[in-house]
Amino acid sequence: MNKFTSVLDFIKLWIFQNRVFILYQCEHFVLAGMILFFGLWGVKIVTKTTRNVFTIRNIDPITTGFLTNIFKYSLTIFVIVSALSSIGLKTSSIFAAFGTIGLVIGLAWQSALSNLASGLLIITFRIFKVGDYINIGNVTGKITNVEIFCTLFKTFDGTIISVPNGKILTENIINFSKSNEYRNKITLGIARNLIQKDINIIKKILLDTVSVNDKIIKNSIVNIIVDEITNNSINFTVFFWINDFINKKEICSDLINILKNNLELYEKSCVLWINND
Structure with missing residues (x-):
């Protein structure tokens, strides 16, 4: 108990003797905290405002996002340096420390810096x-x-x-x-014994079916070619153009069903296989 009292008395004495220094440091730490709090809050507002200005001026979203991020991180570093400076750390020492850290990071994160430079090139050349x-x-x-x-x-x-x-x-x-034009193809095999003498008719059915489809680019070229004649089938490839890349699988799927139905109206069970490559 006596030892504890002695330590407590020593602490009280030290605080009393250094009260001016402690108050001075407390003031600076409070100031640093305020700089950090209001500075980061200000960075958030400035970044949001900058993003809105870029958006209003119809700046490309990629450029907007990239530049505002760099702007945000730069301001954040400035706020942190200002806060550290307010507690008595010399700015030159801070920047020297950042320089050393930057060198170490640069050596360790060469790929990260390469990605940063590549990002700048992407937004520069659009x-x-x-x-x-x-x-x-x-x-x-x-x-x-x-x-x-x-x-x-x-x-x-x-x-x-x-x-x-x-x-x-x-x-x-x-x-x-x-591009607004994408070429697709559908391949199919027709039973040779059923349509051997009707190749031109089959080609016309294929051409008419594809040409009138509203998903196909109007007045675009539709090519029907005979790829191969085997013992069992005559294989065709249909080339056509669409302008909807996102839904091309759905377009081709619908077209396959229509082609199969139209061909089998002409000759039942003549389609051996049909697919979209």
Whole structure:
């Protein structure tokens, strides 16, 4: 008990002797806390305002998101440095520390810095925009956002995939949204013993069925070719153009059913197989 009392008395004495210094430091810590609180709150407001201004001026969403993120992180660093400076840390020492940390991070995160640089190139050259359907490597989907280090895709099954920006610039990019015309094909096999003498009639049925379909681009070229004649079947390929990439599977599926029905109205059970490659 006596030891505890002695320690407590020592603490009280130390506080009394250093009360001016403690009050001084408390003031600075309170100031640092206020700078941090109001500074980060201000960063949030400024970032939101900047984003709204870019949106009003019809700036591309990719550019808007990328630049506002950089703006936000830069201001956040400034607020943190200001808060540290207010408690007595020298700004030069802070920046020297940040420089050292930056060097270490730069060596350890070379790929991350590469992704950052790639992100800048993506928004500078406008390789694609939010809402575009693109294929990169084995990933196909709609661009939802370009962030500082990665690009977000939403695939046709609703999965969100994150692809590093650096990888995007090293892969071949297929942008399906850059064109309004997409060629598709349907292949089918017709029983040879049933239509051997009626190839031209079959081709006309195929051509008429595809040409009048309202999902096919009007006045576009429809090609019907005979691919192969086997012992059992005559195989055809139908080439046609559509302008709806997103729903192409549904369009082709509907067209397959219509083709099969029209062909079998002419000759029952003549279609051996039919599919969309």
